[in-house]
Each structure stands twice: as structure tokens, then as C-alpha cells.
Amino acid sequence: MVSTGEAAVFLGVTPQTMRRWDREGRLVPDGRTPGGRRRYDLARLRDFLAQYLHKTHQNIAYLCSSGKEAEEKVAIRKQRLLDFCKRQGLVCYGVTEIKGFDKSGLNRLLSEILNSEAQRIIFLEDDAFLSSGREAIQAVCASKNVEMVIVPEHEEQDGNVYQETKVAL
Numbered sequence: 293m294v295s296t297g298e299a300a301v302f303l304g305v306t307p308q309t310m311r312r313w314d315r316e317g318r319l320v321p322d323g324r325t326p327g328g329r330r331r332y333d334l335a336r337l338r339d340f341l342a343q344y345l346h347k348t349h350q351n352i353a354y355l356c357s358s359g360k361e362a363e364e365k366v367a368i369r370k371q372r373l374l375d376f377c378k379r380q381g382l383v384c385y386g387v388t389e390i391k392g393f394d395k396s397g398l399n400r401l402l403s404e405i406l407n408s409e410a411q412r413i414i415f416l417e418d419d420a421f422l423s424s425g426r427e428a429i430q431a432v433c434a435s436k437n438v439e440m441v442i443v444p445e446h447e448e449q450d451g452n453v454y455q456e457t458k459v460a461l
Contacts, residue, residue: 293331353414356421
């Protein structure tokens with residue numbers, strides 16, 4: 293049995309996410325210490341991880357924001373990505389934000405592509421990340437057969453029009 297912090301590290305999430313999943317009933321602890329601290333079984337965490345990756349990492353939405361960008365604007369852009377996914381029937385649990393070209397965010401994106409954790413990566417067309425790293429991400433996606441979807445700045449509201457960028461191998 294491992295602690296909440298150890299389980300979080302194993303799953304690649306924060307301890308806060310572990311506690312939220314417990315409250316939501318998504319991943320309840322296997323036991324508690326006499327002091328009430330959560331404990332998780334590693335075998336069950338492995339099973340959960342396989343199921344979680346299968347369900348949530350098929351479609352991954354990314355958003356690059358500058359450190360100076362207003363939270364309201366970031367929230368609107370995140371919602372655009374989520375709305376697009378919903379209209380297209382793409383299951384996408386949240387948006388991964390890369391703040392100011394943060395290396396850890398870029399590393400996470402590359403890791404998800406290279407480790408075959410994604411079938412599809414979704415960006416907004418006006419994302420600053422694409423202005424400097426588009427070709428590199430396209431090449432990495434193509435090498436792992438991951439589809440790169442770019443949501444046009446002025447997408448039609450019926451959700452039927454979107455641009456797919458695929459790079460031939």
C-alpha cells in the first residue's frame with residue numbers, strides 16, 4: 293500500500309487530483325491508516341492507469357498561454373477547445389496548458405506523443421505554440437501516427453468544419 297503522494301507520482305498526477313478522484317468516486321483508496329490517511333494498492337493503480345490512459349489520452353487538447361495573458365482569455369480559449377471536441381464527438385477530459393513555452397509542458401506533450409498515449413493532439417489555429425513549433429510537432433506526430441488537429445480561428449458553429457493536419461510518412 294502506498295500513500296496519496298506516492299500514488300500521485302505513480303499516476304503522474306497531483307495529490308490534489310487523487311483527493312478529487314476520491315471525492316468523485318473515480319478512484320477511492322483501498323484503505324486508510326489509523327490517522328485517516330488514504331492508502332492505495334499498487335496493483336489496482338496499475339489497472340486504473342491502463343484504463344485511465346485508454347479512456348482519457350486518446351484525444352489531447354493543448355493550449356499555450358503567455359505568462360501575461362489574462363486568465364479570462366485563457367479560460368475562453370480552453371472552452372473553445374472543449375466545445376470543439378464536444379461538437380466533433382471527441383472525448384477529451386480537459387485542456388493541458390503550456391505556460392509561456394514551459395519546458396515541462398512541451399516535454400509532457402512530446403512524451404504523450406512518443407509513448408503512444410494519444411491518437412489525436414488538438415490545438416487552436418491561433419495558438420502561439422504553433423507559430424514556432426508546428427513543423428516539429430507535425431513531424432513527431434507523423435512518426436508515431438498521431439493525428440494533429442488544428443481548430444480554425446473562425447470555426448463554423450455547426451462543428452462540421454475543421455482542419456486536419458496530417459504529415460505523410
